[in-house]
Amino acid sequence: MLGHEPVWIRDENIASWIEDGRVQLSPNVDVLVNRLLLTKSDHQLEDLQLAALYGETTPVVNAPEAVANTLHKYRAGAKLATAGLPVPDAYFGRSPRTFEDWPDYLSEEAAHKHTIGTNGQQMSIVSPDDPVSPMINDERSFVQEFLDHPNERPSDIRVYVVGDEVVGAMRRYAPEGDWRTNVALGGDVEGITDELEERPRQLAREATRVLGLDLAGVDLMPIDGEWFILEVNATAGFKGLFSATGVSAAPYIAQLAISRAGGSVDESRVTELESTLDDSVPDCKPPLVEGGDDEGVLGYTSRIRINGRSGAEETIAKSDTGAKRTSIDTDLAGRIGAGPLVGTTDVRSGTGSDTETRPLVDVDLCPNGRWRTVTASITDRTEMTYPVLLGRDVLQAYTLDISQTVEEE
Structure with a gap:
């Protein structure tokens, strides 16, 4: 709307290579606006390096070094205090032994917070007599002076x-x-x-x-x-x-x-x-499926590549339009390190009324040279011919030709 072309940089379209001593990036842009929501990332350092990679050759709004200064709330407070700016008193320790000394420094009630977090999740008010852990749900925490607002409503x-x-x-x-x-x-x-x-x-x-x-x-x-x-x-x-x-x-x-x-x-x-906020999905969002060898056609069985957190394999997958969700075999999931675990789903067993609870994991699938991230269920398919079943969550992006089949060599 301001006369310039936007590019949305996401996992689906980012690549970089070093060629003849020069760093190349795709998409190549004139400036990067760093809006990485690192507080909700499982790989904060790795994600931050993406912005830093662009910073080697490109101006970056909210440089990664500055975001690193801010990401850890206690460290940000320390940096502000060192600069002479007014911040609430706070205490940080990394072991139960050191953390239990916080009442020596904060005599009144305190807010117990994640050092890295967002949206106020799992924060609580603690008093000097309360047992307080240096961790909240396996993540580091700190305590900060609780400022009691004079208004009745905080x-x-x-x-x-x-x-x-x-x-x-x-x-x-x-x-x-x-x-x-x-x-x-x-x-x-x-x-x-x-x-x-x-x-x-x-x-x-x-x-x-x-x-x-x-x-x-x-x-x-x-x-x-x-x-x-x-x-x-x-x-x-x-x-x-x-x-x-x-x-x-x-x-x-x-x-x-x-x-x-x-x-x-x-x-x-x-x-x-400024008087308009359009929160629709921008046209510049990279598609999950792009390019490919066979005009987007999948067969009754197809050779695919599947990627996890610790490995990748090539295997044969069966297409099933009757299945809502893609599923992968337990052993295959273990070998590639499928994950992270994102939830569970209940699936009806056979023709009966019983249901089976299956874990859901994120994996990257590549049928016909087209990578996409899929939330798949894990189940024991050792009695099945094929370790991967492609459901409608994948098949909806393709034309299905059931006359096409591939078999293990």
């Missing part, structure tokens, strides 16, 4: 900064009976951009700058006339901001990226677009 302020400018601010209210103000948890929002005073604006810009970010959602709270920085979020969403203020951060982020690449935009067009 609230804080989210300020959205793009390129050293405040594009919007909102007050976030906790849901009934809760103290967490995250919009994702059902909190209410109220636009306050126009009435926000200069001190919180200044703190939001300084916090973004100290952490090296180009854009951020900065959470603030005033206590007895003094402002504190609660958190800085490198990939803060802006649906809540839009619903509260009627202003979308998206055109301002795009404008920043375009200017970083040496391009230009019509300022009036940015202002026009």
Whole structure:
């Protein structure tokens, strides 16, 4: 909408190679906007390296080094404190022995948080007499001074900064009976951009700058006339901001990226677009299925490649339009390290009324040279001829010709 071509970089379309001493990237872009949601990633370091890889040759909005500064909440707080910015007192330890000393440093109630997390999940309020673990669900944690807001209903302020400018601010209210103000948890929002005073604006810009970010959602709270920085979020969403203020951060982020690449935009067009938030799937999303050798045709049986977390194999798969979901044999799943486990599904056994609970895992399948990620069920297929059954979740992208078959050599 601003006159430049967007490219959505995802696992489905990213590749890189080193040729004659030069790093090549595909897709090749003029500037990268780093919106990796690392707090929900199982491979944070690996994913962060993707942005760093682009950073070798390309300007990056929200550079990976800055995101690394922000990802660990306690470290971000330490960096802000070192720069002289006001943050709540906090305590961090990596063993039960060291962690139990936190009441010596925080005498009142504290918020027990993930060091790396999002949306306020699994946070709790603890008192000095409570047993508190340095882990929350096998992830590192810390405790932070609990700032009790003077209002009856807990609230804080989210300020959205793009390129050293405040594009919007909102007050976030906790849901009934809760103290967490995250919009994702059902909190209410109220636009306050126009009435926000200069001190919180200044703190939001300084916090973004100290952490090296180009854009951020900065959470603030005033206590007895003094402002504190609660958190800085490198990939803060802006649906809540839009619903509260009627202003979308998206055109301002795009404008920043375009200017970083040496391009230009019509300022009036940015202002026009701020009043619209289009959350439909963009046309630039790379397709799951692209290219291929046989015009998208699969046979009754097909030779496929299947990839897991620890290996890959080539095998024969049977097509079954009566099956909703693809399934793979237990032994094959073990050999390739199929995963991660993403849930379970109940499948009716044969013609009876009994059901079988099967684990669901993500695997990469390549029929006819076309890779796609599939959530497959795992079951014992040792009594079956073929270790993989392709269900409608895969077959819907192909034309099926049941006269075509392949067999093991």
